[in-house]
Amino acid sequence: MQLDKDDIERSLKKKGFLVHDTHHKYLIYKSTDGSRTRVRTKLSHGALPKTISDELINTMAKQCRLTKNEFINLV
Numbered sequence: 001m002q003l004d005k006d007d008i009e010r011s012l013k014k015k016g017f018l019v020h021d022t023h024h025k026y027l028i029y030k031s032t033d034g035s036r037t038r039v040r041t042k043l044s045h046g047a048l049p050k051t052i053s054d055e056l057i058n059t060m061a062k063q064c065r066l067t068k069n070e071f072i073n074l075v
Contacts, residue, residue, distance in 0.1 A: 002051040003075060008060075009043055011075045029064075039064050 009027065013019065017027040020040075029039040041063040052060070061071035 001054050001057065001072070003057060003072070005043065005050055005052055008052060008075050012041075015074065 009019070009025075012027050017029050020026045020028050025043045027041050027043055029037045041060045043060075057071065058068045061068045064071060064074075066074065
């Protein structure tokens with residue numbers, strides 16, 4: 001399975017993740033009271049590839065402390 005990088009970013013931002021853009025783009029989840037949580041994932045911001053491979057989906061899920069299926073459902 002592959003997911004579109006822009007779809008992942010857009011979906012996670014709708015669910016409370018904020019973009020922290022340094023040299024790398026991180027999506028950091030903030031709780032409802034506005035405090036940062038330890039849940040975050042790194043999203044490549046290079047031009048290619050536009051789709052995220054199955055292996056990277058699994059890595060992003062682990063960074064968010066979710067199973068791969070839970071991450072896919074979240075997105």
